[in-house]
Amino acid sequence: MDKLKLEQTANQLRKHIITSLHGAKCGHPGGSLSAADIVTYLYYEEMNIDPAEPDKADRDRFVLSKGHAAPALYGALAMKGFFPLEELSKLRKTGEMLQGHPDMKKTPGVDMSSGSLGQGVSVAVGMALSAKLSGEDYRVYTLLGDGEIEEGQVWEAAMFAGHRKLDNLVVIVDNNDLQIDGSVADVCSPYPIADKFKAFNFNVITIDGHDYDAIAAAFHEAREAKGMPTAIVARTIKGKGVSYMENAVEWHGAAPNDELFAVAMADLEKEGEALCQK
Numbered sequence: 258m259d260k261l262k263l264e265q266t267a268n269q270l271r272k273h274i275i276t277s278l279h280g281a282k283c284g285h286p287g288g289s290l291s292a293a294d295i296v297t298y299l300y301y302e303e304m305n306i307d308p309a310e311p312d313k314a315d316r317d318r319f320v321l322s323k324g325h326a327a328p329a330l331y332g333a334l335a336m337k338g339f340f341p342l343e344e345l346s347k348l349r350k351t352g353e354m355l356q357g358h359p360d361m362k363k364t365p366g367v368d369m370s371s372g373s374l375g376q377g378v379s380v381a382v383g384m385a386l387s388a389k390l391s392g393e394d395y396r397v398y399t400l401l402g403d404g405e406i407e408e409g410q411v412w413e414a415a416m417f418a419g420h421r422k423l424d425n426l427v428v429i430v431d432n433n434d435l436q437i438d439g440s441v442a443d444v445c446s447p448y449p450i451a452d453k454f455k456a457f458n459f460n461v462i463t464i465d466g467h468d469y470d471a472i473a474a475a476f477h478e479a480r481e482a483k484g485m486p487t488a489i490v491a492r493t494i495k496g497k498g499v500s501y502m503e504n505a506v507e508w509h510g511a512a513p514n515d516e517l518f519a520v521a522m523a524d525l526e527k528e529g530e531a532l533c534q535k
Contacts (some may be wrong), residue, residue, distance in 0.1 A: 258300050260469045261535055263363025266336070267297040268529045271498045272522065273332035273345055279518040281349040287508040288402055291433040291466070291493040298472045299398060300333040308338035311365045317395050320369045323402035323431065325510070327413065330367070331355050339366035375408025378428060379398040379399070382414045385426035385486070396480075400429045404436025407445045412457070419458030420488045426486040427457070427479045427507050431466065433495035437508045453503040454488035466491025500524050 258266070270293045278284040300306070304317040321330050327465040328348065335342045340354070347353040354363050358372030381399035388395050401411065418426055430450060438444050447453070451461045460482040464471040479487035495509070496502025499521040513521055
């Protein structure tokens, strides 16, 4: 898929994120929108997956360690055909498939239930180790929030991954600089993020997480890196694509009302029209 098509797909994913959250009247738009470009690239370009056979043994695995960004994952899975798009309108409804955090027992395409921050990366490390021990060639990807990496368990997992030279593992940090209580630098600074992963024997790449050329180059480099896992530190904008949500911490965990939903969709429609003119 070319760069323009990826940008258009991410724009559509952002529309699904906003629409599903508006319908649910709760959820986490900011970090879902900031991760939309990375998630789009993973599901449309990078990973070996098959919607017709979501549990196939040789598939690549994805663990959304920042589980509250589930609307981004759900939107991508629905768009790829893992389940009908209509399910997105049932987000966070009692008894339905798409709950506030991913559930691997209920949702096709979800490789790990997540939401308790810091734990998903440990599971991803375990998956990567399993592939090595079994002689399998699938790859494992996990997406973390920059606030999430304040959790100590993240660094225990990183230490183990580096020690075991898990070059089939890619850890992506959605570095949008904001968490629920404010700036990550003010709450409990994880900086310098790149240097920390380097200290745990990771190949580290820092990119603009909304630039598809940079995203593609990073994942290509990760595939070429041997003898060490890769960490991609993706600098992003919280609430990317919606004017009033961008870099606004109050949109970490709040859904738009009817009026703000209309503004958000108008923003995304305008962006979509601009992409069509390229």
